[in-house]
Amino acid sequence: MNPEIINHKSEILNQLPLMEDFYTIQGEGFYQGHAAYFIRLGGCDVGCVWCDVKESWNADAHPQVSVDEMVQRAKSSGTKLVVITGGEPAMYDLSVLTKSLQLAGLQTNIETSGVYPLTGTWDWICFSPKKFKAPDPSVFDQANELKVIVYNKSDFSWAEEFAEKVNSGCKLFLQPEWSKEKEMLPLIIEYVKANPKWEVSLQIHKYMNIP
Numbered sequence: 001m002n003p004e005i006i007n008h009k010s011e012i013l014n015q016l017p018l019m020e021d022f023y024t025i026q027g028e029g030f031y032q033g034h035a036a037y038f039i040r041l042g043g044c045d046v047g048c049v050w051c052d053v054k055e056s057w058n059a060d061a062h063p064q065v066s067v068d069e070m071v072q073r074a075k076s077s078g079t080k081l082v083v084i085t086g087g088e089p090a091m092y093d094l095s096v097l098t099k100s101l102q103l104a105g106l107q108t109n110i111e112t113s114g115v116y117p118l119t120g121t122w123d124w125i126c127f128s129p130k131k132f133k134a135p136d137p138s139v140f141d142q143a144n145e146l147k148v149i150v151y152n153k154s155d156f157s158w159a160e161e162f163a164e165k166v167n168s169g170c171k172l173f174l175q176p177e178w179s180k181e182k183e184m185l186p187l188i189i190e191y192v193k194a195n196p197k198w199e200v201s202l203q204i205h206k207y208m209n210i211p
């Protein structure tokens with residue numbers, strides 16, 4: 001579906017396609033180890049070949065759920081931190097959702113590939129660019145965290161291209177793609193030792209066997 005149509009529809013209805021929501025531990029990046037309520041929106045047109053949530057791609061396969069209901073569920077979990085992820089959540093206008101979460105006293109974090117300009121008010125923006133669709137340049141200045149998934153050796157120089165583009169305060173993470181972890185993690189360790197502006201990010205939720 002055309003993202004503009006989805007935006008328009010969601011704005012009017014205050015509803016978004018919800019694939020799943022759950023309270024867990026953030027396993028990746030700057031907030032790794034923190035309790036967090038995840039809201040995973042359906043819909044993505046980026047097309048990563050190694051995507052581990054391909055069932056998120058078709059927005060129409062997921063029920064439209066009201067913002068009020070999502071906020072209520074997050075709030076009642078006891079969390080202080082909400083991570084909006086997908087899919088590609090930035091394909092929707094997230095102004096109402098983020099404002100409602102913040103009014104409920106919850107921190108708003110997003111995980112985005114950056115292919116759409118961001119809407120909404122964010123306490124933390126994790127920008128994770130993908131080779132399969134170029135990001136929108138407006139995201140470079142806004143990112144609090146750059147998280148590059150390393151699938152093969154050429155991804156190190158690709159990561160450096162984005163490290164040059166993001167703002168100077170942006171945290172930099174290299175994370176092995178899960179299926180390539182055994183092969184890529186030793187390279188990442190050596191790369192971070194040689195280039196300490198970067199940090200290692202691991203998907204620790206997978207080690208803990210939690211969502």
Ligand code: SF4
Nearest residue numbers: 044046047048051087
């Ligand atoms: S951007 Fe995320 S959800 Fe979309 S295809 Fe890539 S890994 Fe999957």
